[in-house]
Amino acid sequence: VFKRFVEIGRVAFISFGPHAGKLVAIVDVIDQNRALVDGPCSGVRRQAMPFKCMQLTDFVLKFPHSARQKCVRRAWEKENITEKWAATRWAKKIEAREKKAKMTDFDRYKVMKAKKMRNRIIKHEMKKLQKLISQKGKKSKAGKSEKPKKVQKPEKAKKAQKA
């Protein structure tokens, strides 16, 4: 049922509070509600932090409990957590949300235009395939896939424009 556990070395994402949005590693458990936490590579000093504001990630580091910051840092850099984190979908979603919130009026216009163009292309392909099917259907042939492949190009162009 549960896949991610609170353990020594578990990397957690801080969801609210003064360090919101940063990654930390659990160094030790203080009591039922708090953990000793350290984020040498993410700018969080070693401190106690309630579990409530932490969200566990998939990453676990290997260091002994109450290890000092140097060890935590070494383990962190060995595993390359910051890069792995940036590659996760979770981090990408956060980034996309931030970008959307920062969009200016002009950006919103550009996105609207890009979406419109993309949808047009998709619809165009759909119609083409539908037409094919309706023609072939008259000749009663089976098994033509209806859904087109997702058009990747305009999506990337949209994201590049947003950035």
Added chain:
Amino acid sequence: MAGEKAPAEKNPAKKKAGEKKPAEQKAGGEKKKKIKKHHASRNPVLARGIGRYSRSAMYARKALYKRKYTAPETKIEKKKKEKPRATITKPVGGDKNGGSRVVKIRKMPRYYPTEDVPRKLLSHGKKPFSQHKRRLRASITPGTVLILLTGRHRGKRVVFLKQLATGLLLVTGPLAINRVPLRRAHQKFVIATSTKVDISGVKIPKHLTDAYFKKKRLRKPKHQEGEIFDTEKEKYEITEQRKTDQKAVDSQVLAQIKKVPQLRGYLRSTFCLSNGVYPHKLVF
């Protein structure tokens, strides 16, 4: 006492003038000023602060009747002596009228009110509108794209040119893009976006002022109830000058707009809110 010193200095001055030439011949050996001794007070003291003689007696004793001086005439006073003309002769028509009349330039008032105008109380710092301080939001700089919120062009995105003397913003569509001409907009009824067009090279003609844009109203009814309501300007006509000014400014602005991709389409579009769009959450 001041009067006493003056003649004392004048005499040695006169003596000096006569003496100066031989004195200079002596190669300036003598002193420049001969300090003449002043007479002691001619008013004996009876008690502290009280003199023996009155003012008028002292006047006579000090012989002030002999010593009356005026300040030298300054250049300004010399110039001021020219008095303005009081009358002017004007020619008069008609037969046997004696050709001309002498007319006063400044005439006496023809009406004196029974009560004078009451004096206004002093007020401090109440300036007329023309002297008010004009402010401009920091987000609005020349070249900013603004969204008009009121008026017949509401929702349209428009380029800001400059702030006029009354504080209103001079704004243009440009006309070819969204049919907004050179127009004034009020700062408060405008959203400033963060999109800017580079307008540094655009020259805006100097005659585009508030007076140029002010609405004109005919005001000469000849007290005839019949046709007043028709002649007053209902239909606004675009003057040729407006067209030329519009072209002059727009050609420059359009050139800058074309440099930014998709900006032209952006200016053509209008701003609107839809479900889930909250202005306080939007970044403009």
